[in-house]
Amino acid sequence: MYRDLDSILALSPTQEDGLRLQKRYLELRENLFLFLDDPTIPPTNNSSEQALRWSVIFRKVTNGFRSTWGRDLFAAVRSIVNTGRRQGFSAFESILIALNPLKSLFAIG
Secondary structure (H helix, E strand, O other): OOHHHHHHHHHOOOHHHHHHHHHHHHHHHHHOOHHHOOOOOOOOOHHHHHHHHHHHHHHHOOOOOOHHHHHHHHHHHHHHHHHHHOOOOHHHHHHHHHHHHOOOOOOOO
């Protein structure tokens, strides 16, 4: 697998996009296949995309926000709720934790 990757990365792209992609993969080479060695690492970022999907649909249905503060508030609340949900908290619990200066959704353990 890594031999195949090395042979692909050894190619000489001629287009700007190809060069940019090659540079990115050369920098990430060691981490490209981590999901094969560690079953706790998902092979895709679908969970992140799925978390954003609700916000995209909301924006399209409502035709956007009338104010920047409304847009920013919506993004902040969705971020808090989604982070809390991944840790097993309800939306209400996530917001309470976020508003509590002595707690954090990002605490380890």
